[in-house]
Amino acid sequence: MARKTGSHSEITGPRIREAALRLFARDGFAAVSMRQIAAEVGVQAGALYLYTPDKQTLLFDLLKAHMDDLIAAWQAEPVPATPTDRLEAFVRFHIRFNLDRPDAVFLSYMELRNLEPDNFAEIEALRRHYENRLEGILRDGQAAGSIAAPDTKLAALAIIAMLTGVNTWYREGGRLSRDRVGDIYWDMVRKAVAA
Amino acid sequence: MARKTGSHSEITGPRIREAALRLFARDGFAAVSMRQIAAEVGVQAGALYLYTPDKQTLLFDLLKAHMDDLIAAWQAEPVPATPTDRLEAFVRFHIRFNLDRPDAVFLSYMELRNLEPDNFAEIEALRRHYENRLEGILRDGQAAGSIAAPDTKLAALAIIAMLTGVNTWYREGGRLSRDRVGDIYWDMVRKAVAA
């Protein structure tokens, strides 16, 4: 239990963030104490304040890092030639990316209300940026005649809500593989906005 | 500030539940104190315990009442003749019902994790019951040949996630009327599971 004396600055910071992510996702930001996070890492509560100015900043940094990862990962994906193929890539990317980091995804839509106004605005802007990437695909498809959505903004929100919902029920080793889930959702999305 | 002496038992109970619903939805169960709820109602914290045995039961009662309302309201809807018409009725019902009580809806998917295991299991069973009502419609349509879903269970979950998502962005007096939102979502759902 007792910590060995010594210097661990390079690894303690990341470990604090990992522990905070897991505990916030499991019990909720307000329900988790700094003492619990410290215990998980194996340090005393006071030591956390060498790595974060306060609990709020710890939450913000986790959400910010997740949104930056999400946007960078989508940016790094290859871009298929047609809007329909780009839409399929988006569907499969979103499911895969979210299933790979369920805690961060959960935190990002459960703990928004615990952000202070400025922090909230920054995360919201990133979320809207991501939604706009999808809406752009739908608009392109509409212009090309391959996609028909009654309202591209609502279609983008509806598709993202539907895809993110996978995280609430998917279990590794369950009835369906990830690829099969991707196939099923792509079938529904494709038809929902088919011309 | 000081309360007038007197008896108010018939109205204090409901007012406590209303205040708790609003505050839990706004700030989160763990972040709201019994003192805050009491202050909102205009009584002292100790008086709350005449109406609820503890904070956990207060949360459970709010979620249970919401799920019971939801299931009873859907049960009370007229039942159209064809599965496709029943699906349309479900889509419009779900959007309308949820937009009428955003706090209760928000609470019902944000605070599940703050329920103790037995309470959680009871709410989850009600949620599954509601999902199964939708899946039944999809199965009927599949059997009749008017609906084609690659997986009726996943289609039901996807549709509910998509519809519930409306609550996150809809604002009264905004760009779209409720009926128009219902039209747009029905268009997407209809096509998504079209035969």
Added chain:
DNA sequence: GTCTATAGGTCGATAGAC
């Protein structure tokens, strides 16, 4: 039915030793 008072505990954050 509501109040005041309080028991018994936890919290976030800081100070200062090592």
Added chain:
DNA sequence: GTCTATCGACCTATAGAC
């Protein structure tokens, strides 16, 4: 870099007066 100790505030829930 981490620890121990602590401040001041707040928490849930209960006891007992009115």
